[in-house]
Amino acid sequence: MARNKTAAKSIPSKARLAKVLGAVNVGSFRISAMIMGETETGDLVVLGSGHRASNGVKRGYITDMNAATYAIRDAVERAEKNAGTNVQSVWIACAGAGLKSQISKVEIDIGGRRIEEEDIEHLLLEARDRIDPDGRSVLHAIPAHYTLDGAHGVANPLGLHAERLGVDIHVMLADGAPVRNLMEAVQNAHLEVEAVVAAPLASGYACLTEEERDLGVALVEIGSDVTNVSVFAAGMLLGLRSIPLGSGDITDAVAGAFGIRRFQAERLKCVSGSAIASPSDHREMIPVHGPNEAEGGAVGGANARGADDKNRIARADLISVITQSQSQLTREIGKALKELGFAGVRGGQVVLTGGGAELAGLAEFAQSALAMPVRIGRAPELTGLPEAHATPGFSGLAGLCLYAAVDPVDIRAVGSRYSNTHEFSGSVNLFAGISRLWRALRENF
Numbered sequence: 001m002a003r004n005k006t007a008a009k010s011i012p013s014k015a016r017l018a019k020v021l022g023a024v025n026v027g028s029f030r031i032s033a034m035i036m037g038e039t040e041t042g043d044l045v046v047l048g049s050g051h052r053a054s055n056g057v058k059r060g061y062i063t064d065m066n067a068a069t070y071a072i073r074d075a076v077e078r079a080e081k082n083a084g085t086n087v088q089s090v091w092i093a094c095a096g097a098g099l100k101s102q103i104s105k106v107e108i109d110i111g112g113r114r115i116e117e118e119d120i121e122h123l124l125l126e127a128r129d130r131i132d133p134d135g136r137s138v139l140h141a142i143p144a145h146y147t148l149d150g151a152h153g154v155a156n157p158l159g160l161h162a163e164r165l166g167v168d169i170h171v172m173l174a175d176g177a178p179v180r181n182l183m184e185a186v187q188n189a190h191l192e193v194e195a196v197v198a199a200p201l202a203s204g205y206a207c208l209t210e211e212e213r214d215l216g217v218a219l220v221e222i223g224s225d226v227t228n229v230s231v232f233a234a235g236m237l238l239g240l241r242s243i244p245l246g247s248g249d250i251t252d253a254v255a256g257a258f259g260i261r262r263f264q265a266e267r268l269k270c271v272s273g274s275a276i277a278s279p280s281d282h283r284e285m286i287p288v289h290g291p292n293e294a295e296g297g298a299v300g301g302a303n304a305r306g307a308d309d310k311n312r313i314a315r316a317d318l319i320s321v322i323t324q325s326q327s328q329l330t331r332e333i334g335k336a337l338k339e340l341g342f343a344g345v346r347g348g349q350v351v352l353t354g355g356g357a358e359l360a361g362l363a364e365f366a367q368s369a370l371a372m373p374v375r376i377g378r379a380p381e382l383t384g385l386p387e388a389h390a391t392p393g394f395s396g397l398a399g400l401c402l403y404a405a406v407d408p409v410d411i412r413a414v415g416s417r418y419s420n421t422h423e424f425s426g427s428v429n430l431f432a433g434i435s436r437l438w439r440a441l442r443e444n445f
Contacts, residue, residue, distance in 0.1 A: 016040050020047070022079075022087035022191075023400040024072060025199075026182060027095065028057045029224030029248060029355060031071045032394060033079035035087055036382075036401040044405060046384035047085060049397070050078025059225040059244055060096020062181040065188065073189035089192035091404045093396055094139065095199035095226055097178035101240040106130055107147070107166035115157045115165055121414060127169045128411045137179055139198050140172040141411045144236040152234065169411060170236045172198045197403055199396055200230040200240055205406070206399030207353045207377030208232060217349045218342050219377065220333055221396065222356025224248035227329065229336040241336035245329050247356030253325040258313060259305040260288055269359070272315055273322045276361030281316035288313060323365070329356075330369045337370070353377035355393035 017037040024033045032051035038044055052075050056067030080086050106127040110119060124143065131141055146154040147166035157165055174196075183193050203221050204213065216233040227243040247269075254273075255265035272286045288304045288311045303311040337343050337350075350372050352362060357376050367374040378391060379398035389397070 020085065020087065021401055021404045022076070022090035022194075023092070023397060023404060024076060024090045024186060024191075025093045025202075025397040025400060026054070026057055026062075026068065026072065026185070027223055027355075028054055028059060028226070028246075030054050030393075031057070031068075031075045032389075032397045033072075033075040033090070034389075034397050034401050035079050035083040035085065036405070038405055044382060044401070046382050046386075046398075046401075048079045048081070048083025048384075049386060049389050049394075050075050050080075050082055051389075051394075052078065054224075056185075060094075060223070060242075061178050062185050065181070065185055068185040069188040072186055072191075076189065076191065087191070089194045090186065091194045091400055092182060092186055092196055093199045093202050093400050094174060094179060094182060094196050095221075095223060095228060095396075096242070097182070098136075098175040099139075099198055099200070099228070099240055099242060100136070100173045101198075101200075101230070101237050102171050102173070103144075103236065103238060104130060104141075104169040104171055105166060106169070107164050110162045110165050112161060112163050115160050115162060117158065119165060120157065123165055123167050124411045124414045127167055128414055131169075131171055133173055136173040137176040138171060138412070139174050139179070139196055140170065140201065140408075142170045142408045143411060144168045144170045145234065168234075168236065172201065172237070174198070194404065197400055200228050200237060202399040202403050203228075203353055203377075203396045204230070204232060204237065204399065205402040206379040206395040207351055210235075212349060212351075215348070216342075217351060218337055218340075218347075218372075220350060220352050220357075221354040222247055222329070222352065223354050224356070227333065227354075227356070229333055229340070231337075231340045231342045239340040239342075241339060243329070243332045243336060245332060247354075247359070249329070250322055250325040250356075250359075254318065254321050257305070257317075257321045258288065258307070264288055264290070268318055269322060272318060274319055274360040275323060275326050275365035277316065277319050277323065281319055282314055284315040285310075285312040286315050286318060287311060322359070326359070326362070326365065327369070330366055333366075334370055347372045350374045351377040353392045353395045357392040 018040045019038050021036045030051050031054045034049040035047045036044055037047050052071060055071045056064030062068050108123050108126060145168055146157045148154050148162040149164055179196055186193055204219055208217055213232040213235050219230045221228045223246045225246045225248050227246050230240045231238050251262060251266045251269055254269055255262050288307055304313060306317060307313050363374045363376050376392055379395045
């Protein structure tokens with residue numbers, strides 16, 4: 001992740017767009033789309049965005065192709081209407097599919113002479129050929145940083161002298177079939193797939209600073225059905241764990257505890273819920289039914305379980321259910337961080353994002369439970385981004401556009417021999433060949 005590009009607060013009305021990017025985030029709770037333009041001066045501006053309730057998706061996997069395709073097409077059309085322009089291709093985020101992150105380290109002999117462009121190409125070819133997907137699909141294989149005689153953190157080895165030149169490659173793997181299902185759902189919506197991007201990478205572009213990624217930080221993206229826990233250090237995503245729990249499980253716990261509908265439980269959680277209790281909660285009574293609903297509203301038509309004759313429940317009872325369910329999720333997050341080596345003296349800043357991070361009081365709750373500093377992560381200010389989408393729940397979508405704007409070089413574009421580890425077929429335009437690689441090398445080095 002070389003840079004986070006954000007737009008200036010005001011883009012001149014006559015600024016010309018150099019390119020237009022489309023992005024789709026297919027979640028279990030909502031499907032969202034964004035269209036972003038990049039001006040000739042490199043500024044980014046959100047042209048339009050849209051979202052709708054998700055269908056045909058469960059815990060990050062496509063479960064109903066027709067329903068998912070319709071929802072994707074609908075979300076994109078809403079974004080196109082707001083943007084006043086159409087897109088033919090999109091970048092898509094992958095949150096499920098058994099994501100796995102690993103670091104591949106490769107070194108070659110230089111013999112003490114000056115490092116030339118051919119040496120860097122040779123090194124990247126060696127790194128590419130050593131990728132071991134173990135039967136899985138490779139989503140990313142990105143050079144993170146170089147080493148000179150074991151010294152880390154070298155951004156520009158060109159022209160320097162060394163005995164040995166090395167590189168650390170960040171490789172992101174996924175199960176092939178779920179990714180192909182995701183791609184097919186997008187293609188059935190009459191859209192080409194530019195690339196499939198691991199959701200933690202996209203969210204990292206939106207929520208994390210370059211300094212945080214360098215010093216070490218944990219990013220926890222709480223979705224409806226899946227929570228991804230990833231650890232960054234030295235500018236790379238070093239490890240990842242996926243937890244099959246999310247904010248939707250808290251909603252289900254509320255619905256089950258009070259015998260009400262899911263949409264009512266979701267509203268109660270979002271409007272009146274909190275991860276932190278207060279002394280006044282016992283005195284506050286909350287109506288279960290919404291403004292336009294009948295007085296009943298419980299599953300069986302009667303009042304909610306434990307409600308008074310006006311179908312109201314004590315806020316304290318609601319928060320008790322939420323905190324019990326949130327405690328279970330936080331325990332799993334703590335276990336994942338420990339497995340990733342991000343605990344105790346090796347712990348640090350934890351950033352919570354995703355729709356589940358919008359629960360009131362969650363940062364304070366998680367900070368106490370994890371015994372680490374915690375903050376809520378959201379996308380940086382982008383010109384044209386609606387206020388309703390400037391929230392943690394849409395950070396992954398904004399990050400996907402930021403990632404697409406940067407379009408990091410993948411080592412599988414090096415040389416004429418194309419790696420067999422990439423399983424996807426024709427419609428995925430992930431790589432543009434060696435000319436693009438050398439252009440990027442010259443720009444960055």
